[in-house]
Amino acid sequence: MKVVTSGSAYLDIDAYACAIAYAELLNLQGVTARAVSSAAPNASVSKTVLDWPVTLDDYLPVAGDEFVLVDVSDYDHFDPLVVLDRVVEVIDHHPGFEHYWTQKLGRAADIRRIGAAATQVFERWEAAGLLPQISEQSAALLATAILDNTMNFTGRQVTEADVRAYETLMRYAKLPEDWPELYFLECQSMIESDLAAALAADMKRMKPETGLPQVFAQMTVWNAKALIQLHRQTIAEWLAVQGDDWLLNVISISERRSYFLAGPIISQQKLSDLLQVCCQSGMLVFERAILRKELVAMGLAASISA
CATH class of the missing domain: 3.10.310.20 (DHHA2 domain)
Incomplete structure (x- = not known):
């Protein structure tokens, strides 16, 4: 079993979306995986998002399970359910721990400057040739995470990859055209x-x-x-x-x-x-x-x- 999880303090929309969407991809590829977190979602995971028919699993890891970390690479902030020696993949866009994970995992450590970790997960869907099979909910989650982490594409860390990922995902997500304003207003409320x-x-x-x-x-x-x-x-x-x-x-x-x-x-x-x-x-x-x-x-x- 691969347990896809994130940080310990809170679960923002990027971590939430990545865990769910990447676990879905792994399962489609024949790898048994579950999206799990002991942290509570923060306000970036709005009520509308929480009401979508997809969620985290209540699975508790057992001996022998492997861990995939999304949207986090600082091992001091991992979800407490993570066993450090059993981490097999890291997908993150925060600086500071690139060398440690490259030494430990090689190419299984994908840590780079990009607007959202959701873009990195999107790229895995695309590379696997399975994007046409992505669920509407996972596409909507990843698109919303990109929207949030790029601050509606106003941040300096926005890349062409983020823009392309968002535009592509919106074709599968079936979200309204005014979703950015609706989403951020709901988060503020x-x-x-x-x-x-x-x-x-x-x-x-x-x-x-x-x-x-x-x-x-x-x-x-x-x-x-x-x-x-x-x-x-x-x-x-x-x-x-x-x-x-x-x-x-x-x-x-x-x-x-x-x-x-x-x-x-x-x-x-x-x-x-x-x-x-x-x-x-x-x-x-x-x-x-x-x-x-x-x-x-x-x-x-x-x-x-x-």
Whole structure:
């Protein structure tokens, strides 16, 4: 049995989609596989997506099972059900662990700069010649994951491969033309209905070598400006409980920019140093939408060159 799974803290739409769609592909290829996670989906897995007739399996791994990791390569953040020595494949687009997995797995480690891990899974479907057999739900999941991870194709890590994958998958997904706006508006509504849960579900603790605030939360919404105006105090109070060095990145899809909230002075300074933009009154509005993983890559690069 191959267990397709992801990280431990939360399950975003990219991880959720990749696990389900890749397990489907493996089964079509005659490899018994199940998509499994002990982490809860975050707000990027909207209610509409959760209501689609496809889901994760409640299977519990047993001795002898092998593990395929999607949308994660940092072994400190693997789902706790993973047995490290039995990982046989890694599909990820986050930087930092390329050398480790290449040494361990060779070509079975596919870690590269691309907008979404969902694009990498799409490419496996295409290479196998089985794309015409992909289920409507898996196609919709992968397309939505690409949409989310590329911030509606506004992020700098978007590649031609992401664009082509999305356009191709939409032919199989049968989603409405205005799906991007519908999806991101629904995600924002879910976030605002329970801010604490949304923050907790997409919060990471950064390693010192990144140069980033220790607590780094992120959310993607349709209109960040409106959300911050309504909920800034509640957000700041919740993050302050998590630590005295915190940062929130609110990606505003409709405005194509990022709003950063950083209450502590040390957090503001770290952000300003990295982006070379002054943080004023605990907030920085960045001229483009930028993902946390981009800031992590920038921080690591600055650390190496220092």
